[in-house]
Amino acid sequence: MKVTKKIRKQLVSNIDVLIFFFSILFFDYYFRSQLAFTTTNSRLIFVNIFIGLFLSSFLFLLGKKTRLVIGSLILLILSLLCFCQNLHYNYFTTFFSFSKASILKEFFQVKNEATGKITLDLSTYFIPVILFILSNCIKGKQIKYKPIIKISSFVFISILSTVCLILTFSNYPNASKKSESDAYLYETLYNKVRAVERLGLYSYTIKDAQLTLSNKVSNADEEKALIDLYIEEHGYTSETNEYTGLFKGKNLILILCESLSNIVVDEDLTPTLYMMQSQGINFNNHYAPVYQSATADSEFISLMSQIPSIENGPLAYDFYENTFPNALPQLFREIGYSANSFHSFKKEFYxxxxxxxxxxxxxxxxxxxxxLEKRPEFVEAYNWIHDRELFTKAIDATNENASEPFFDFFISVSGHVPYVRERYELEYDLWQTIVLHGEAGEKYSTEALCYLAAQKTLDTGLEALIEKLRNTGQLENTVIALYGDHYPYGLTKSATKELFTNLKNDYEIYRVPFIIWTPELTESTTIEKVTSTYDIMPTLCNLFDINLDGHLITGRDALSQKDGLVIFEDHSWLNDRAYFNATKGSVIKLDPSITDQEINEINDQVFEEIQISQSILTTDYFSDSK
Known part of the structure; x- marks a missing residue:
């Protein structure tokens, strides 16, 4: 009885430490459950136990009040970590990295974007903090142990757990192929989702902090020599076809369309988009992969046809001083075009x-x-300038300040979140959308209706653009190419399910329009082969007779006979024959005849191309070509 009573007294005195320990385990378990990751990985369970033991042994050294403050702070940090990473995954289907800290100011400027992804179940992450505080406050007087007992217990447990963690981190399974090696995955975190799923959130966070803080020392000359060899072997080779030089000498307007998806192209809802798709060159199986800076990276991909930053921080902040001599505007200027860009937001954003x-x-x-006109009630990053205003004012600026032929790049913004009725600039387009689809609740929710209306503003803008060009006598001599920068990831899960009802596979959410139109085209052309944002630049270069031979191009002329390949941030890929999910290691064979060997060869190709592209950025490879 005395022993039992003593044990019970010890447990009550340290109930807060016990809750603290099990909270460490709970965070990871609940986090993985929320994201549908496996929760039975024995290696992860042991890692969590060792981390919990190490932190709990530290708390054991402290008095009641200090324990309350330190323990609450640690648990709050961990709950915020899980909450924020869960929210980030819900929004971008990947995880935040400390290397992306430079882009946080953008997030706080458009913080309303994420509110729709915050759900009640995310508040569960904060329950352990509350339980820990309550247990510390109501447990009564804390037993005081002799210093030698506390210190020896701390030293023993902390050394044991630290040694076990070091052994775990240094003994991840290796493999001859980097794409199959957990050891390489841990050392580089090249695939964030795969790293969190296989290594755990705690291991990912610790390693991510280490990689961000460490200065990576590399041999730039050696890396550049490898890039030279890669370009020599894989440099772009142009193929002349019936479309080569078709638009030579004409003006080009390239339009990046915010959150545009194929589901909005409709004869009634978006008649101008529908007309352009029906009468122009329509790439019917086009995909826009999403990288860490979303729209900014889509701009880079469409203008450079190269893979943006994956392993380091955002390209817009970490590599803005690099040299990009092969970018589309530079190539057009070299053949006598003016080249300007137009955006209806602040130029310093991104x-x-x-x-x-x-x-x-x-x-x-x-x-x-x-x-651009803004009403008095305009709220920045909540209301957006109507695309009609951007497109028409841009043509005025072009005609006033540039000579023909011109290359204009329009970055639309009307299609941006939030998708709410309070956005006054959607008023007329929302009314027309409701006429077609009924009020909220009849067919679509308010959010879904507002998304459709936000995309209708793009269509209204395109209608105004074509009319403006017709009035200025430039329409016949101007080519309009437009593409979606990414799927509408700002939609809530419920609105996404409402609108995307025919998705057979997860990757199909990335399918967006890519259309090239000019009145000169006498018959429509539909390209059914897989294309991506990477193909925009080489396709336009072929149409305008710009030679890319010898350049390092990730994409290809989508009007040629070359096979397309979509490369995603996590090293997944899609072509006409298969989709490989690098995070899950699964394959969907679209063509049953494709062999496992062919899939492995494409895996190696994608892995090598991503590594080379990262080296190009970190070494500023093209600076030598100045």
Whole structure:
């Protein structure tokens, strides 16, 4: 009885430490359950136990009040870590890295984007903090142990757990192929989702902090020599076809369409988009992979046809001083075009102004330069300038300040979240959308209706653009190419399910429009082969007779006979024959005849191309070509 009573007294005195320990285990378990990751990985369970023991042994040294403060702070940090990473995954289907800290200011400018992804179940992460505080406050007087007992217990447990963790981190399974090696995955975190799923959130966070803080020392000359060899072997080779030079000498307007998806192209809802798709060159199986800076990276991919930063921080902040001599605006300027970009938001957002000048644009016009109208009730990053205003003012600026032929790059923004009725700029387009689909609750929710209306503003803008070009006599001599920058990841899960009802596979959410149109086209052309944002630049170069031979191009001319390949941030890929999910290690064979050997060869190709592209950025490879 005395022994039992003593044990019970010890447990009550340290109930807060016990709750603290099990909270460490709970965080990871609940986090993995939320994301549908496996919760039975024995290695992860042991890692969590060792981390819990190490932190709990430290708390054992402290008095009651100090224990309350330190323990609450640690648990709050861990609950915020899980909460934020869960929210980030819900939004971007990947995890945040400390290397992305430079982009946080963008998030706080458009923080309303994430509110729709916050659900009640995420508040569960904060329950352990509350339980720990309550247990510490109501447990009564804490037993005081002799210093030698506390210190020896701490030293023993901390050394034991630290040694076990070091042995775990240094003994991940290796493999001859890097893409199959957990050891390489841990050392580089090249695939964030795979790293969290296989190694655990705690291991990922510790290693991510280490990689971000460490200065990676590399042999730039050696890396550049490898890039030279890669380009020599894989350099772009142009193929002349019936479309080569078709638009030579014409003006080009390239439009990045915010969150545009194929589901909105409809004869009634978006008649101008529908007309352009029906009468122009329509790439019917086009995909827009999403990288860490979303729209900014889509700009880079469409203008450079190269893979953006994956292993380091955002390209817009970590590599804006690099040299990009092969960017589309620079290539057009070399053949006598003017090249300017136009955006209806602030030019400093995403460090866009500096980056666009690096690409070769002469000037980036933003909402101040274009004197775009904003009502008194305008709320920044909640309301957005109507695309009609951007497109028409951009043509005025072009005709006033540039000579023909011209290359204009429009970055639309009307299609941006939030998808709410309070956005006054959606008023007319929302009314027309409701006429077609009924009020909220009849067919679609308010959010879904507002998304459709936000995309209808793009269509209204395109209608105004075509009319403007017709009135200025430039329409016949102008080509309009437009593409979706990414799928509408700002939608809540419920609205996504409402709108995307025919998805057979997860990757199909990335399917977006890519259309090239001009009145000169006498018959429509539909390209059914898989294409991606990477193919935009080489396709346009072929149409305007710009030679890319010898350049390092990730994409290909989508009007040629070359096979397309979509490369995703996590090293997954899609072509006409298969989809390989690198995170899950699963394959969907679209063509039953494709062999496992062919799939492995493409895996190796994608892995090597991503590594080379990262080296190009970190070494500023093209600076030698100045």
């Amino acid at each position: 460090n866009r102004e500096t980056l666009h000048y690096t690409y070769g644009f002469t000037y980036l016009y933003d909402w101040l330069d274009l004197n």
